[in-house]
Amino acid sequence: MDLAAIGLFHLASRRMDYLGARHQVIAENVANANSPGYRAKDLKGFDFQSAMQSAAVRPSLTDPAHLAGLREARDFKEDRQAAAYEMAPDGNGVVLEEQMMKAAEVRQAYDLAAGLFQKHVGMLRQAFTGR
Template sequence: MDWLNNNAINLSQKSLDFLWQKQRVISENVANGDTPGYKAKYVTFEDELRSNLSKFGNGQFAKSSDIAKEIQNSKMMIHQSDDESIRMDGNNVNVDVENVELARTQLQYQYMANQISDQFTRLRMVITGE
């Protein structure tokens, strides 16, 4: 078993990448909150990951390498929001909603970083016996 490159670490790393990209896109939306005609963007990843991993949920035995491949094949996509604008200039960014989502995403990022740290702490404890 590869202790440093397992599916839990791979999934955590992929989640951190997604959350980092999501923070970047939300920050871009906030920065363009007053730009006429700007359309908000959003990032998707979770639905594709869920879809890719759903084939292993039917009680069928899955090899770790197959799960790892599906985690790596799950891609992030940046989309433009189709929400209608209530503003006359065509901008559909709701800065209040974006700021709340940014705060939520930052908390999720901190949680995922702590999860990875905890995994390595547990490994260190097993290796050193402390």
């Protein structure tokens, strides 16, 4: 059985991919905290709530003239215009406290998505085995 064919597993997988990419960008920000002129970056492009709503109801095409109804998946986009709350005299816009808060937020969201994934695997296992 291909778990990626089940909407919730596909959605959780995409969410974890996005969070992994966002964590990498945050790590780059922290690594460049002392680089003159470096500005903090962040990722945009994944709205979990709207993705959940669109995954909840999937229209079926019963006629070739019907419209598809689901949008194509978009890649994540880097937001190079992240708001700089503080600016060092050398032009560096990385605030370590802000980056650490974002990293903690990413960790919590990743744990939630991984937990959902594991719970649904357990539900499927129980449905198949009866235990």
